[in-house]
Amino acid sequence: MDKSDFTATLISRDDPDFFRPLYVMDVDDATKTVVIKFPGAESGNYNIALVGKVVGRIDKVPLAITVTSSVTSISHASGSLHGGQLMTIGGVNFSNDKYDNPVKVGDYWCLVQTTSPTEITCRIMETFATEISTVNTLVFLRTSEEAKAVANNIFDFTEPLSAMTAMDNAFDATTNKQVVTLTGTGFPTDTAAVELMIDDVKQTTLTSTETTVTFSIDHMLDETSANVQVYFPDGFATGYADFKSVTVTPTLVSISPSSGSAGGTLLTVTGTGFGESTQGLGLVLESGDDICEEVKATGYGTFTCMTKVMEIESTAVLQLKSATGSYACGNTINAAECSYEQLNASSPELTGATVDSAT
DSSP: OOGGGEEEEEEESSOTTOEEEEEEEEEETTTTEEEEEOOOOSSEEEEEEEEETTTEEEOSGGGEEEEOOEEEEEEOOEEETTOOOEEEEEEESOOSSTTSSOEEETTEEEEEEEEETTEEEEEEOOOOOOSOEEEEEEEBOTTSOBOEEOSOOEEEEEOOSOEEEEEEEEEETTTTEEEEEEEEESOOSOGGGOEEEETTEEOEEEEEOSSEEEEEOOOOSSSEESOEEEEBTTBSOBTGGGOSOEEOOOEEEEEESSEEETTOOEEEEEEESOOTTOSSOEEEETTOOBOEEEEEEEETTEEEEEEOSSOBOTTOOEEEEETTEEEOBOOOSOGGGGOOEEEGGGSOOOOOOOOSOOO
């Protein structure tokens, strides 16, 4: 016997009108085993009706399947009424695809961050709520049905534990990085408990006290971002809505190599406060003359500059340029790293050429 001798059908014990053909993948006559592919189904009780050309219909009672998914645990069952709380939901038969198991906390979506068959992490969206409330947490399956809640699924929206009153940023000459300083009350002292997100990228938390948290900016798409969130253990703090954007002043940090050919050299420029979307990037002399023939942004705080055919003295003061202005070197640790020269006297000279091959 082979797999073509068998047919398999999924039959619902809850709905007599439901049936679905299944694929018989393999038959082993010696071990008397049949392998059937089960593609999944809505939650419910089913039997597999297996029929063989030679043996006829096989008893379907032992071939019973119960399809279900359930929520077995919810951590962080309370959080800021403004949203932003990160939740961990334990359960059974979740998906590896984060789009298969949407989560709602009351009327608000909890945006899925990670998912596995046994655990979902999600962050509650901004609620714009003004009052505390008690709601249910619901996990939906791919079929849009709700997973059964075995554990308590109550969530309490509460007054935030922290309050934000100011957010500033400045170039830190001791590290050559932009540092954001957040001021307020009720902050956790554990740096791992506070997150600053800019353009959907987590920045580095440097220090945290009850009234001040500092972060270094490791990523921005431009000099200004209106996509800024600060997350505390219970979500968004009081006053969070006043600090949804940040503007950083670009700063030049280094130019490499420090010398090149007057015929043009490819430079790598590093700094802070600019990114891949920043317009008008380049290097200019104090006179405002641009020394770059071609510029390519390569990431946050870095771009390449192919210099023009020209001489540049080592005493020339170079500045970083963007569409918003020109900005000096901020590297006081080693200011020479912002210097560059390209002179005819030290440049390669081509004196002739011959044809080595006609092809």
